[in-house]
Structure formats: structure tokens, C-alpha cells
Amino acid sequence: MTAEAIGLARPLSDRMQAALNLPNGARFYRCALQVNPFAYLERHNKPTTFTSEDEYNKAIIKTCLDVGIEVIAVTDHYRVKHSGGLVRAARNAGLFAFAGFEAVTKDGVHFLCLFDPDKDEVLERFIGECGIHETDHPSPIGSKDSTELLESSKKWGAVCIAAHVASEGGLLKKLSGQSRVNVWTNPDLLACALPGPVSDAPDGIRPILENKDVQHRRDHTPAILNASDVNDPEDVIKDGASCFIKMSTVSVEGFRQAFLDPESRIRLHCDPKPESHAEFLAMTWEGGFLRDTAVHFNENLNVLVGGRGTGKSTIIESIRYALGLDPLGDEARKAHEGTIRHVLQPGTKVSLLVRSHKPSERCYLIERSVPNPPVVKSEAGEVLSLSPRDVMPDVEVFGQHEISELTKSPEKLTLLLERFVDRDPSLLGRKSKVRLELERSRSRIVDVRREMKRLEDRLASLPGLEETQKRFQQAGLEERLKEKSLLIREERLFSNLEERLDQYRTLQNELIEGLPVDTAFVSGKALEGLPNVDILAGIERILGTLSTHLKAIGDQFAGALAEADRAIAETKSGWNERRETIEETYEKLLRELQKSKIDGAGFIQLRKQIEELRPLKDKTENLRRDLEAHEAQRRNLLAEWEDIKAAEYREIETAAKRVSRRLRDRVQVKVAMAGNREPLEQLLREVGGNLAAALDRLQSQDQLSLPELAQRCREGKESLMKHYNLPSGAAERIAQADRDLFMRIEELELPATTQIELNTAPEDEPPVWRTLQALSTGQKATAVLLLLLLESEAPLVVDQPEDDLDNRFITEGVVPIMRQEKRRRQFVFSTHNANIPVLGDAELILGLAATGEAREGHAKIATEHMGSIDSEPVRELVEEILEGGKAAFEMRRSKYGF
Structure with a gap:
């Protein structure tokens, strides 16, 4: 095999090229096993456009090469003399050609007898043993019956195929009654040929081929091949003239091994083609x-x-x-x-x-x-x-005893199911988005609550300050200092004005910093090679225009803010003139009050504190409304989060059921929703203290709802004790935890866990199901290996799996699945x-x-x-x-x- 043969653009290293030239075992060869020589056409007056043997041979061989036939057998009726030209020409052209003959037994049944090339020189002797010494008759009949021919073929080292078994001269058509039963059930009959699928066979013959006829039933049915007379290149092209036979060495022994194991080594044209895989x-x-x-x-x-x-x-x-x-x-x-x-x-x-x-x-x-x-x-x-x-x-690669290690982790067993899961791609996107939104909502709620707590702490002093103010009022001080008191409120107004404008300055800065709009992703270079570049090219211009307009808006925005600042400064300047007059009056009044032992400055300071705190009430109310909105949004997100987790679990559960069906009577797979409580345990340990008993009781819950658990935490210690039977001390510590923890509980994802059960009953006996925990080390590994063998197009590599497997399960469980799955997957085992x-x-x-x-x-x-x-x-x-x-x-x- 060369670099070009596997599609490489450049030669491989000498070392790798040498590796590709090594034998790589059995593969399918397309075989046409009933090719007739040119002399057969002449002898039987078959219509043909060819005028010479050489012309005929070249056409047959060319067509074989064109359609991918690599192996042919030339089988004239009890003749080999005139087959030599085609056999030699085929071998010279790179085909593997078997010499042989088509035998007609004395009971009228046709068989194809094929021999290794080292028997070419003795084929005439074998024909003589069949009683054929004269070749005058176009299709002579031999002296051996079917049973005798099968026995002799074995002795000769030949492979014997019952030709056109369901049509004229075929075993199942020609014979009947007990004679047909005897020949069909003869263990030396390893293969028979049809020109098409078994389903096309006549009604009276099809049940025999399907091994459903009681009289003709065999423990091991003959391999069914596609082979039919090839008298013309057009015949070569027909599906019924050839089939695929898997061999590592093209030989009679290769045929024999293939016929003994047709499920693995024979493929008809009507059978599914091998699936391409990594x-x-x-x-x-x-x-x-x-x-x-x-x-x-x-x-x-x-x-x-x-x-x-x-x-x-x-x-x-x-x-x-x-x-x-x-x-x-x-x-x-x-x-x-x-x-x-x-x-x-x-x-x-x-x-x-x-x-x-x-x-x-x-x-x-x-x-x-x-x-x-x-x-x-x-x-x-x-x-x-x-x-x-x-x-x-x-x-997947597993070293010695590694599968046994895998059986100890329910979470890793769940990962094995992933290959069987039909994931909804949109679900993964939604899940990622909702998880991020939940984290953001928690952050917003925590920030709002923190700010509310800060404001509430500051507002806690307001009632006392207002009470002190009342006493000043009763002393008549407020009326005397009214102008200064109101001036404090006006000062606060200017402070609030600055705070209000700051948010617009931030917006204007963000707008300017975001310009110009990025156009690199729609530049000429980025669009190069796209089919609709002529249409898409206009996007860069559109974004450029947008940048210009936004820049103008940003400039207008900045100008408006500057104008507002100028006007406010002008207003404040006029106000300052008034303030100075009031301050002079206030200072004079303070001196008079001091003579009367009255603290006028203390009153003014008190009013200043009250005026600073009163706006916080409105802020707190606004924050409370924000909190309600954030919590409402979070409730919607949590509902969607739970829906997504449930949908993912249903996907895994469906996969488990499918695996159980595929491994019926061998392995059952069950999954438990949120069975892995480890993420919850890790989170609750942040609370501190002795939580061992509490965690055990949460672990023992058959079904655990995280939203419900979070709600019980908010309700307090008594609710946790009532619903989960938590110890008093642990329940109190959890209930007193930061409220952020309860939201994190809601956001958790508890992975599903997998329970695998193996049928430990002997073959053909009622199933006895045992969980992994109740199995021996070898039985555990068997159950997991059966899962590993299924449904993947990627290679599976295992080092000495039998070290962990029971021998009976290898033969009854693992091998049948392996034989089935190797058609669509590569396995590399050491053993x-x-x-x-x-x-x-x-x-x-x-x-x-x-x-x-x-x-x-x-x-x-x-x-x-x-x-x-x-x-x-x-x-x-x-x-x-x-x-x-x-x-x-x-x-x-x-x-x-x-």
C-alpha cells in the first residue's frame, strides 16, 4: 500500500511505507468463482462477439479489474486443458486465478471444485477419478454421486461448492426426498451458490436455505455465495456473478475458513456494505x-x-x-x-x-x-x-485491569452511555446560556441585597435623629434657623443633581469607547472565497456609515452634557450669592444663641444628617422593586434550568433502554436521576462543622429536589429537620448559612448515576440479574466491556481483557458482540x-x-x-x-x- 493509495499528498517516510507494505490480515476480496473459458462458449454454441480466445481473455480480465474483482475461478465442465490460457493471463494481469472444474455427479448435481495453484498439474488425474476419460461430450456426467464427490474433494485438498443450487442442475432443485436431505446435511458440504439474494429463491427451496425446514435443518448451514456462469464481460458486471470473501491468504484454506464462518467472512451484494469508520x-x-x-x-x-x-x-x-x-x-x-x-x-x-x-x-x-x-x-x-x-x-484505550477500575465509579459508568445518547444540540446551547444567566441573577440579587443592607444600616439612625429634631422644634429653634435649615436641603439638591448626571456621562464615554464599529469580520479578506461575496461586501460600508452617525451622536451627547454643566454652574453661581447672605445672618444668629447657651450649630448638623438620610428611603424602595424583578426573573430561569436537566436525563434514560435492548438477556442498564450527590456535599461542607450525618441522610433520599431543598433551607431549621430528618445542630448551621448558598444549591447539577446488571445464568436458562456490587471482579468487567463494544465508530483498544473476565462470559457474551460490532468499528486487543x-x-x-x-x-x-x-x-x-x-x-x- 502506497501513500497515494491511502490518499496522501506526499510520500511517507521509508519506515512508515515499510509498515504499510506489511501483511494486515484478512480482508474482503471480490470473487467470481464460475468463469468459463472461451472453449466452453464454442463447445456449447454460446453467442459471443469474440473471435479468439486471446480477445475473450483480455476482455474478461479487463472487466474484472474495472469492477474490482480480484479473484476468479475458471471452471469448465470436467475440463482443465482449455482453461489454462485464461488462468495464466489472469495471473499475469494481477488477478488471483483458481484452476478447477465444474463436476456433474451421477445423480445430476453440479459442483464447482476449486484447487490451489500447486495442484494445477494433477487436476486431470482428479477428473479421471470421477470416471471422465473422454471429452467428446460437451457436459459429461461423472461416476461419483454427490456424497462421494464431497468426500473425494476433501481428500484432494479442494473446496467444493454446490453450483446454482436452486435452479436446473442445482442440488436443491435436482434432488428430492431423503437423497436431498442426505446431501444437504452432509458436513462436508460447506458452500452453495445462488445468482442473487436468498429472498429470491423459489418458495419450496427458500426455507431450506434459511435453515427453517425441519428435515433439512443443520447445526451449521452451508455458506451461501453469489456465483453464476460468466460467458461474457457483461456477465462479470452482474451482482449475481460475484461476492465478497474475507481471507488473509487467497487459497483453498482461505475459502474453507470463510465458508465455515460465513457470518463474519462472506458478504453478498445484497448485504449492507461495511461501514466506514475511524x-x-x-x-x-x-x-x-x-x-x-x-x-x-x-x-x-x-x-x-x-x-x-x-x-x-x-x-x-x-x-x-x-x-x-x-x-x-x-x-x-x-x-x-x-x-x-x-x-x-x-x-x-x-x-x-x-x-x-x-x-x-x-x-x-x-x-x-x-x-x-x-x-x-x-x-x-x-x-x-x-x-x-x-x-x-x-x-478508548484501556490498559490491564483498567476496566475493573472503571467499574468502581458510577459517574464514569454514566459517561460510557454518552456515545449512545442522541443529544439535542440546541439543548446544550440553552443549558450553557441558562447556567450563565443564573449566575448573573444570583450576583445581581446578592449585590442588591448587600446595598439594601447597607442603606438599612444607615437608615437605622434616622428615627433617633428625627426624635431629636422634634425636641429642637419644640424649643422654637427650627423657626429661628429656618433659612439655614432650608439651605441645607438646597445643598443636597445640587449633590443629587451631580449623581444624576454622572450616569449619562458614563453612557457617553461607553459609546465613544466602542467606536468605530469593528468591521474586520466583514472585510474583503474575511469574505474572500465566500459564494455571495458580492452581496456581503456592502456590510462593511453599512457599518462604516453607522460608526459615523454614532460618532456624531456621541459628539452631540458630549455637547449636551457640557451645556448642562455650564447652565448648572451659572445657576449655582446665582444661588451661591444668596447662600452667602443667609450664611452671614446664620453666623450672627449663632453668636446670639451661644449667649443663651443654645447649640444652634448642633441643630444645623442634625438637619444636614437627616437631609442626607431621607433620600435613602426612596433608594431602598427602588432597590426593593429591583429585587422583586430579579427574583421573578430567577424563578423563570430556575424553571427552565430544571426543564433542561430533566430533558438531558430523558436522553440518557432513552440511551440506557436502547443499550439494554441491544444487550438483551446479557446486560441491563438503569440510570438514576441526580444520583451523584457529591456536588451538593462539597457545597454544604462550606457551612462548616460536623455535617456527616446530615449529608448521609440527604444521600439516602431516593429522589432529591434541589429547588425544594433550597426552599427548606430558607424556611429554617425546623423545616430541614421535618422534611429531611437532619440533626438539629446541622440543620441550624445550614439554615443560618449565607442566602447566597441557597441560590447556589438551586444552580447545582447532580449527574445521573448508572446501575449495570449482568445476567449470570448459563446460556438458554432463565435470566438471573445481578448488580455490579453483587458481581465478581470478572463479571463486573464483562458487563462494562459489553457496553464498550457497542455503537461507536472510533477504535477500542484493550490490553488483555480476559485478565478481568470470566471465561464463560468471553465465549457467550463478549465474542458474539465483538463479531457483530467489528464490521463497523476497529478493535485492537492484546490477549x-x-x-x-x-x-x-x-x-x-x-x-x-x-x-x-x-x-x-x-x-x-x-x-x-x-x-x-x-x-x-x-x-x-x-x-x-x-x-x-x-x-x-x-x-x-x-x-x-x-
Whole structure:
């Protein structure tokens, strides 16, 4: 695979290119398995526009290449002599061509017999064993019946396919009664061919193909392929002539393994296409224990195998390190840091080539050298201002035992549900806005209350001052000092006037400071490349005109204020002349009063204090009205806040129900609204004192309404004791807390918590549901892993999941989900348990080994140990080094017919 093949604009490094050239396991090949040679057309008088074999061969091969067919089988009727030209030409053109023949048994059934290329020279002998020695007849009939042919094919090392099974000469059409039952249920019959979907088969045959007919029912039904006679390039294009078969090595053994596991390895044209998903393409290391090691990932299930100390965990932690992902638990973090420090080692460079499909297909190269942060490069090799999470979001990596750590946190379990939640995008925007508005409303209310308290404290002295004033009045002093007393009120008027004008000066300053209006976002450069730039270009001019008009208004505003200041100064000047006359009279009167031992100055000071305080009454009343308005607005915001939280909970609850349906009879998921009380506990601890019992009782409430709790706090100690059974001392401390605390309680968001239950009953028995708390460590991890396997398009990476899993749950729970989900998601697992790669039918198994001594040693992966179980070296490796290797293949045989 080259850089161009994966859409890169520039060549990759030699190291990464070498990684992409490594085997990456099983993939789907489009296969046409019933191609006829030119001699067949001549012998059977088939209409054709071709006049020579060479012309026919070239046209067939070109069409195969054009439509993406990579594998063909040339199958003339009991003949191979005239097939050689097409087989050789196809191989020379880069196609994989199987030589073989179409056999007609003595009971009239047609079979396709396909052989590996190393059997090309002995095919005539196999035809002879079928009793065919003369080739005069266009379509001779052999001496073996169907059962005998199936048995012989196995001995020959061939793969045998029942051709056009539902039409003339087909097994289910030609045979009937017990003879048909016997052949159809023969365990050596691994595959049959149709020219279309099963749903198009005749009514009498379709139930047999669907394994619904009692007489013909099999434990493991034959693989159903699409294959039909190809006599012309137009036939190649037809869907019924080919199908997709997954193999790591194109061979008879590859076919056989695919036929044994058709659910995983066979795809007809009528089946859904594999879903595109984010994936790791390749990974390389420079330095450290994995130096010169490289991996070419498969897009589906990748399994790392090998003995202790061969580097399996190091590859997993390298992926995590390259992506910059943090471990979830303390133990996982310690293990990760130890691997990076002591195994990868400082200076080691990890390179990870990834492909994202959303919003469009694009490749990125992520590079990270220990201990530096990761760098993301574009297809052109340019360093981007992006993080690995930006280009590969939602990737999940779990080290050894990390899933077990995850089960200890109900809040983290709730986060697992996020991928299943259909979020309303508008809800997130509303939530952010309302949360901000609530904080602002609290701030406004606190400010108003603080100001009211300040004014009320000052006004507290007013009644006493007014009482003293009455005594002065009774002494007749007010009448004698009336002019000076009224002058004090006039002085206060000028002070109030300044305060009133100050707010307009502030407005004028803010207007001028905000000019000119910013037009950078609609400048010619900003609009460059937009489709409607000719229309949008006028906005800059509009805003420029607005700036000019606002500047003029600001100047007028300033002029009006200056004119008012001038007029007020003129007025005050005239008033000052009058004030001086009154002051002279007042001074004279004070001297006379002093002779009579009367404190006239004290009276005037008293009047001054009263005149300063009386306007505060109006201010307090205005603040009270403001407070009522702020509190009314807050009530509306709180109602919306609770609606938003309830809507988000309903989204999570719906996701939990969907997961439970997907994992029916395996896992149940339930969520508790506001189940996590930790934010409330942290807030209440600010009160101080011993609140342990109170917090426990609030925690024990099945349902807890935060608005109601805040209201009970405002009502006081008795209300808290009555409704929540709080201890007297704690209730009193909470009730006496600052009122700001009660508003903060209303603004809290208590996350939902998740309860997961696992069915611990054996397969096919009534379910026995147990919560995580009642499960063993392995059962807990099983339940969580089943959730992790579902519904994500991002890769899931797990290091040795079987360390925390019960073996029975691997085979009965995890493997079936894994087989299903790997079609639409990439998995990378390391394991020493054979059930995961064998029963899970891993597309890529990588066998790691260590070489060298101690600190000088390093990991290696032999090329022959990169593949799937259809590769003999890989299969032998699995049997040799994995726990239960042979037993896993035996279980595969019993479950899937191997």
C-alpha cells in the first residue's frame, strides 16, 4: 500500500511505507468463482462477439479489474486443458486465478471444485477419478454421486461448492426426498451458490436455505455465495456473478475458513456494505523496546498475542501515549507511566498513521517523542494546530485491569452511555446560556441585597435623629434657623443633581469607547472565497456609515452634557450669592444663641444628617422593586434550568433502554436521576462543622429536589429537620448559612448515576440479574466491556481483557458482540486467551516475540505471524502459545462447524 493509495499528498517516510507494505490480515476480496473459458462458449454454441480466445481473455480480465474483482475461478465442465490460457493471463494481469472444474455427479448435481495453484498439474488425474476419460461430450456426467464427490474433494485438498443450487442442475432443485436431505446435511458440504439474494429463491427451496425446514435443518448451514456462469464481460458486471470473501491468504484454506464462518467472512451484494469508520492504519517505533517494529493494522479486529515480556502491553500503551489519552484509574496511570519511562524510554519516537472518515475521508500522521507532546501532521506533512483528539475523537484505550477500575465509579459508568445518547444540540446551547444567566441573577440579587443592607444600616439612625429634631422644634429653634435649615436641603439638591448626571456621562464615554464599529469580520479578506461575496461586501460600508452617525451622536451627547454643566454652574453661581447672605445672618444668629447657651450649630448638623438620610428611603424602595424583578426573573430561569436537566436525563434514560435492548438477556442498564450527590456535599461542607450525618441522610433520599431543598433551607431549621430528618445542630448551621448558598444549591447539577446488571445464568436458562456490587471482579468487567463494544465508530483498544473476565462470559457474551460490532468499528486487543482471536475470528493476529538479552533486547513480529487463522503459521502459533489454543479451535469446531 502506497501513500497515494491511502490518499496522501506526499510520500511517507521509508519506515512508515515499510509498515504499510506489511501483511494486515484478512480482508474482503471480490470473487467470481464460475468463469468459463472461451472453449466452453464454442463447445456449447454460446453467442459471443469474440473471435479468439486471446480477445475473450483480455476482455474478461479487463472487466474484472474495472469492477474490482480480484479473484476468479475458471471452471469448465470436467475440463482443465482449455482453461489454462485464461488462468495464466489472469495471473499475469494481477488477478488471483483458481484452476478447477465444474463436476456433474451421477445423480445430476453440479459442483464447482476449486484447487490451489500447486495442484494445477494433477487436476486431470482428479477428473479421471470421477470416471471422465473422454471429452467428446460437451457436459459429461461423472461416476461419483454427490456424497462421494464431497468426500473425494476433501481428500484432494479442494473446496467444493454446490453450483446454482436452486435452479436446473442445482442440488436443491435436482434432488428430492431423503437423497436431498442426505446431501444437504452432509458436513462436508460447506458452500452453495445462488445468482442473487436468498429472498429470491423459489418458495419450496427458500426455507431450506434459511435453515427453517425441519428435515433439512443443520447445526451449521452451508455458506451461501453469489456465483453464476460468466460467458461474457457483461456477465462479470452482474451482482449475481460475484461476492465478497474475507481471507488473509487467497487459497483453498482461505475459502474453507470463510465458508465455515460465513457470518463474519462472506458478504453478498445484497448485504449492507461495511461501514466506514475511524481507524489506525499503521504504527512504527524508533528507539526503545519496540525499535524497528512496525504494525499494519486491519480495519476490523486486531489481536496481539505473545508470551510475557514480548511487548503486547507496550504497543497498547504506545497507542495511548501517541493519542495523548489519560488513564482513568490511579493504578492504570502508574502502569502507563512506568511503561513509557522504562520500556519505551526517553527519546523513543512513536508514529501513528490514522484515517478519519468524518466529515470527509482524510489521513493524519501523529508523532510523539518521549517525553514531548504529540504533533499532528496533515496529508501534506504540515504540522497542524490540532490535537490527536481533534482528528481521532472518542478513541478508548484501556490498559490491564483498567476496566475493573472503571467499574468502581458510577459517574464514569454514566459517561460510557454518552456515545449512545442522541443529544439535542440546541439543548446544550440553552443549558450553557441558562447556567450563565443564573449566575448573573444570583450576583445581581446578592449585590442588591448587600446595598439594601447597607442603606438599612444607615437608615437605622434616622428615627433617633428625627426624635431629636422634634425636641429642637419644640424649643422654637427650627423657626429661628429656618433659612439655614432650608439651605441645607438646597445643598443636597445640587449633590443629587451631580449623581444624576454622572450616569449619562458614563453612557457617553461607553459609546465613544466602542467606536468605530469593528468591521474586520466583514472585510474583503474575511469574505474572500465566500459564494455571495458580492452581496456581503456592502456590510462593511453599512457599518462604516453607522460608526459615523454614532460618532456624531456621541459628539452631540458630549455637547449636551457640557451645556448642562455650564447652565448648572451659572445657576449655582446665582444661588451661591444668596447662600452667602443667609450664611452671614446664620453666623450672627449663632453668636446670639451661644449667649443663651443654645447649640444652634448642633441643630444645623442634625438637619444636614437627616437631609442626607431621607433620600435613602426612596433608594431602598427602588432597590426593593429591583429585587422583586430579579427574583421573578430567577424563578423563570430556575424553571427552565430544571426543564433542561430533566430533558438531558430523558436522553440518557432513552440511551440506557436502547443499550439494554441491544444487550438483551446479557446486560441491563438503569440510570438514576441526580444520583451523584457529591456536588451538593462539597457545597454544604462550606457551612462548616460536623455535617456527616446530615449529608448521609440527604444521600439516602431516593429522589432529591434541589429547588425544594433550597426552599427548606430558607424556611429554617425546623423545616430541614421535618422534611429531611437532619440533626438539629446541622440543620441550624445550614439554615443560618449565607442566602447566597441557597441560590447556589438551586444552580447545582447532580449527574445521573448508572446501575449495570449482568445476567449470570448459563446460556438458554432463565435470566438471573445481578448488580455490579453483587458481581465478581470478572463479571463486573464483562458487563462494562459489553457496553464498550457497542455503537461507536472510533477504535477500542484493550490490553488483555480476559485478565478481568470470566471465561464463560468471553465465549457467550463478549465474542458474539465483538463479531457483530467489528464490521463497523476497529478493535485492537492484546490477549493470552485463544477464544478472543479464534472464536472472534480476528482479521489480524500479530504474534510478538522478544529477542536479545535483558535491557538490550527488543520485540519483533515475524511476517509469517501476521495474518488470520486461515494462515497455517498463524494457526499453529495460536495453538502453541495461547492459553486453551487447541481447546478454542475445538470450541470453534463445535460452535461454527470447523
